[in-house]
Amino acid sequence: MDNNAQDPMIPQLYEVTRTIRETHDSFSLYLNSKDDSDIPEFGPGQFNMLYAFGVGEVPISISGRAEKSGNLIHTIRNVGSVTSALSDLKRGHTLGLRGPFGSSWPIEACKKQDVVIIAGGIGLAPLRPAIYALLEQRDQFGEIAILYGARQPKDLLFTKEFETWRGKYGIQVKATVDSADREWKGNVGVVTTLIPRVSFDPIHTVAMICGPEIMMKFSMLALKQSGMSEENIFITMERNMKCAVGFCGHCQFGPTFICKDGPVFAYNKIKPFFETRDL
């Protein structure tokens, strides 16, 4: 490996091998190393910095690894100039990639426990590698419940995988939306309303939550009301990550840096800051 490859500030070249339109405003990029060098291992929940040349760089969570090719998958919502440029990339195009960075979901801590996963909107993408990790060792865990909320049915990600997760692995998967037309036969209501509808033992459960902070806040409250303790609740945070290695301070959150100490945190570790107004 040359010196540049070891420098976390220097992007490596990656080629887009496949693009998938996931929803009306989100898409997945499959990426392979341009020089065919080994793709670095990553932990579920970690993120990469993706660089659209001439436009900018954004932190994007890894949403999986392609089964056959081993390509990295990133699922992205098109919300700004960089993500818009990334959405224009086609097969064969090149981008810059730094990473993986940050902390991971606590898969080991879930062993012999029930697991509740709560996702909101694009938040299912950073959780999907954790779901895959649980599925790989399904017999190591008790009940697994995935509760997923979005604005509308058209915003729901990875819906084709839900049946496999339910049928093949016996996972409780429930989705809900804020509002819907009559075509939708599923649940309508906020994601927290799904919590009483799944079975888990709150004393022996680990929860992983990813979504907008307001959604995570109310999900945590509902989990605590169900009898879960704070130290078993894990969340993933997002701030303005720039360097991704704790140098620049853009993503400082209280005494922590989201990029280096997070993005996955045990809730009780950041609780005082999470509940501080304007932080």
Next chain:
Amino acid sequence: MKSLESIVENHPFFKDLEPRYLELVTGCASNVRFEAGNFIFRQNEEANQFYLIRQGKVALEVCPPNRDPVIVQTVSEGEILGWAWMVPPYNCHFDAQALELTRAIQLDGQCLRKKCEEDHSLGYQVLSRLLPIIGKNMEATQLQLTDIYGNRS
């Protein structure tokens, strides 16, 4: 076959209700079933019933003028449908349509209201079960209004 009283007693809404109240409540109850697509009640109708859902799923819809109906909430097994029967002017706020085969206990709101007025302890029992649900619905509505699934890339 389970008795009506046993079904009411085992529904989460009336969990741990004292037997003397259970008897009063069951006196206003009947078994009902709705096929998928059936309307259970319509917006602005008089709210004379509420339902303990035993099985199935019901959509609560608003029908804005000149727009398609919008589902704003679904109610499923173990939950209740309708609280307007207890609050003047006793009018339904939404359309309620069964999304799938739905079995429920229908409670006659007028009957139960009368019993609650005659026996305030029963009224307290019913309201102390109803208010947390109304509170949760309000909280859920506030969350929906804040668009909690907003931008995250």
